[in-house]
Amino acid sequence: MAETVFGSDYSAAYDALYADKDYDAECQMIEDAIARFGTGKATSISDWGCGTGSHSLRLAAKGYEIGGADLSAGMLEKARLKAQALPPGAKVEFRQGDIASVGFGRKFDAAVMMFAVLGYQTTNEGLLATLRNVRAHLDTGGIFIADVWFGPTVLTVRPGERVRVLNENGRDIVRAASTTLDIFNHLARVNFNLWVHEGDRLVARSTETHVMRYFFPQELRLLLSDSGFELVSLTAFPSLDKPVSDQIWDAVVVARAV
Secondary structure: OEOOOOOHHHHHHHHHHOOOOOHHHHHHHHHHHHHHHOOOOOOEEEEEOOOOOHHHHHHHHOOOEEEEEEOOHHHHHHHHHHHOOOOOOOOEEEEEOOOOOOOOOOOEEEEEEOOOHHHHOOOHHHHHHHHHHHHHOEEEEEEEEEEEEEHHHHHHHOOOOEEEEEEEOOEEEEEEEEEEEEOOOOEEEEEEEEEEEEOOEEEEEEEEEEEEEOEOHHHHHHHHHOOOEEEEEEEEOOOOOOEOOOOOOEEEEEEEEO
């Protein structure tokens, strides 16, 4: 039974689990944020914690030069397979490594960190190292866009137990999730159990624990400032206009490199 984060079984089921996620709308939100808060036209974007490339590949198909980084070999394997369907001339490069230290040897016009990836950096030291690495790959004025779990809502609404059941190519996939909170450290410990059946046969089972940090507005402002950014917008995901509240689970963070 696998116990790693985004191990082979979870990576294989990842796209099926999130098939209903509106990646096209999120990529449009990224473009809108760059246009609204940026200082010039963006032609290149770095994608930190890119996973199976669902944002990276859509942005590459729109003509951006993309650099995607992720720690999971299984997720990047899927991303590279999906990249084979890109139109001729699309430019995307995937690198495996810790987003706190992995490098591309170049700078980008903008950076994204989608699907609560920033929350996987659970310590102050890890957060600052990650944000500073992203900043080192941006020119001054470059825009950074991320979505994060919003702390006021986590503490007000509280995460509950959830079960997802779906079918993909004749396989039944069941994922159960339960969460406990570490309020002092701003952490949610999410326990995932995954079962994959083909007919009556269990073909895969894995257990993963994802420790996720949730964030508060002034905490974000301070972390970004200490990393060379200015927080320019904090709104209710996926809008760039709807104010945050203690009833929205995800927040959109937009910061400018200074």
